[in-house]
Amino acid sequence: MRDIAFVAFLFAFIGLGFRKPFLFVLCFCYIDIVAPQRLSYFLINSIPISLIVFGLAIVGWLAVDDKRDTRWSARQFILAALLLYCWMTTSQADFPVEAQEKWSWVWKALVWAIFLPLTLRTKLRIEALILTMLLSAAAIAIAGGIKTAAGGGGYGTLQLLLNENYGLYEGSIMSAVGISIIPLILWYRRHGTIFPPDWRVSLFCFALIFACALLPVGTQARTGLVCLVILAVLSLRAVRHRFLYAAGAGLLALAAIPFLPQSFTERMETIQNHKADQSASTRVAVWAWTWEYAKDHPFGGGFEAYIQNHVRVEKAASAYDPDKPQEAEPTVYEEKGRAYHSSYFEMLGEQGYPGLALWLLLHLTGLIQMERLRRRYLKTRRAEEQWIAPLATALQHGHITYMVGSLFVGIAFQPFIYMMLALQMGLSTYVRRREREVGWRPLTARPAQVPTRHPAVQAN
Numbered sequence: 001m002r003d004i005a006f007v008a009f010l011f012a013f014i015g016l017g018f019r020k021p022f023l024f025v026l027c028f029c030y031i032d033i034v035a036p037q038r039l040s041y042f043l044i045n046s047i048p049i050s051l052i053v054f055g056l057a058i059v060g061w062l063a064v065d066d067k068r069d070t071r072w073s074a075r076q077f078i079l080a081a082l083l084l085y086c087w088m089t090t091s092q093a094d095f096p097v098e099a100q101e102k103w104s105w106v107w108k109a110l111v112w113a114i115f116l117p118l119t120l121r122t123k124l125r126i127e128a129l130i131l132t133m134l135l136s137a138a139a140i141a142i143a144g145g146i147k148t149a150a151g152g153g154g155y156g157t158l159q160l161l162l163n164e165n166y167g168l169y170e171g172s173i174m175s176a177v178g179i180s181i182i183p184l185i186l187w188y189r190r191h192g193t194i195f196p197p198d199w200r201v202s203l204f205c206f207a208l209i210f211a212c213a214l215l216p217v218g219t220q221a222r223t224g225l226v227c228l229v230i231l232a233v234l235s236l237r238a239v240r241h242r243f244l245y246a247a248g249a250g251l252l253a254l255a256a257i258p259f260l261p262q263s264f265t266e267r268m269e270t271i272q273n274h275k276a277d278q279s280a281s282t283r284v285a286v287w288a289w290t291w292e293y294a295k296d297h298p299f300g301g302g303f304e305a306y307i308q309n310h311v312r313v314e315k316a317a318s319a320y321d322p323d324k325p326q327e328a329e330p331t332v333y334e335e336k337g338r339a340y341h342s343s344y345f346e347m348l349g350e351q352g353y354p355g356l357a358l359w360l361l362l363h364l365t366g367l368i369q370m371e372r373l374r375r376r377y378l379k380t381r382r383a384e385e386q387w388i389a390p391l392a393t394a395l396q397h398g399h400i401t402y403m404v405g406s407l408f409v410g411i412a413f414q415p416f417i418y419m420m421l422a423l424q425m426g427l428s429t430y431v432r433r434r435e436r437e438v439g440w441r442p443l444t445a446r447p448a449q450v451p452t453r454h455p456a457v458q459a460n
Contacts, residue, residue, distance in 0.1 A: 006036045007044055014053065021060025025119050026132045028053045028112070032415050033136035035169075038162055054108060061119055069121065071429045075365055075421070076114050082358045083110040086303075089351055093302020102303035106413045113418035120426025121433075123387075124193075129426075130184055131194055133419055138208050140168055141178045145211025148218030168416065171215075175224025176405030177416055178212035179231055183394035183401075185209055191387040223408045230404045234397045238390075282333070283341040283408070285311035290340060290349040300352030307337045343406035359412060363403060366424045370396035373428065388431060395424050 017024040031053055037044050093099035120126050144160045162169040168177055189205040216224025289309045313333045340346040347356040373392035377385055402417055
């Protein structure tokens with residue numbers, strides 16, 4: 001029955017795309033996030049549905065979409081340079097077979113990030129993409145939230161629809177993504193028009209935020225907790241009563257502690273001392289290995305270069321270990337082929353200094369771009385402009401939260417963040433296009449341009 005439901009939904013989605021080709025774009029985003037082909041048992045799991053819809057989206061845009069006002073941003077050229085560089089490192093990778101396997105989906109994520117902003121020509125399209133991303137991620141977050149609230153969960157044991165570490169179905173990745181989309185959820189609650197704001201939309205948005213906040217508890221991912229703290233601090237910039245907000249957040253955190261599982265609190269305590277946890281201490285050792293590796297291989301070793309690492313780790317005695325009793329003395333471990341567990345070291349080890357520089361430049365310019373938009377439209381008095389600054393702020397806060405989470409999990413090429421980058425580029429080019437077309441500027445400190453009533457009306 002589940003396979004039939006997936007097939008019916010996908011065929012309906014794809015069928016509507018032949019009438020409105022932009023729906024192919026939304027359909028691909030849904031497939032890339034939810035991966036229904038992996039949730040299916042036999043009907044669509046053997047069909048390259050992702051590649052098919054990918055092609056339909058591009059062909060539909062080329063054949064039907066109006067391209068007269070198409071504008072490219074500098075970040076699309078940075079993405080193109082990163083794509084070319086990754087192709088070069090893949091052709092000379094230390095492990096060609098494994099590198100080719102990762103390259104088979106990385107190139108698609110990068111090409112999609114270059115293409116997607118070209119389709120975001122209107123506010124409705126921007127909003128439709130946001131809604132699709134939120135609802136697709138919600139399918140995973142809600143399942144995880146319900147299981148956590150019902151008493152399930154645990155480090156490496158919470159099943160998020162799919163029982164494998166693929167994409168957003170990996171606990172640490174989904175925790176980071178779930179927290180990073182909270183600003184977009186709050187934006188949609190106030191400024192969405194596809195589903196106009198009312199009590200039902202507000203109820204769903206708050207329930208989804210609660211489910212996202214439960215993900216770090218259910219997955220027991222320290223990354224999620226760090227992201228939650230970072231987002232709480234960033235939110236101080238967007239609230240009016242900051243002291244009241246800070247006091248309320250502190251009280252809420254204190255009130256939640258008695259309801260948290262003991263295993264969660266014990267695992268979070270290992271943040272204070274990475275040597276007390278084997279996983280954390282191994283990550284630090286792998287980072288040190290990667291730093292030394294990059295000195296000898298400044299252009300990187302290609303995708304999956306971590307396979308060759310060999311590190312020696314000394315784990316201090318700790319009261320927390322999910323599988324073993326407390327150890328009285330430090331234990332020495334030897335680890336081989338351990339993943340980077342950091343996007344920054346992932347880029348350094350796989351793509352070297354040039355790849356890391358391009359990747360950092362891509363993200364840094366996005367954050368600066370959103371800050372410019374935020375300041376430009378923050379005090380606008382036109383009703384049709386008042387959604388721009390909040391969206392720029394939401395994308396910036398979500399982006400920063402994601403980048404902080406990237407410090408502790410290898411998600412440098414996770415497709416979801418590239419969709420967020422495409423949203424930033426689409427918003428920027430949309431605003432720039434609108435301004436240039438009508439010689440239009442945000443209305444803030446120019447009261448003479450405020451539309452006035454007719455003189456006859458004023459006389460009355």
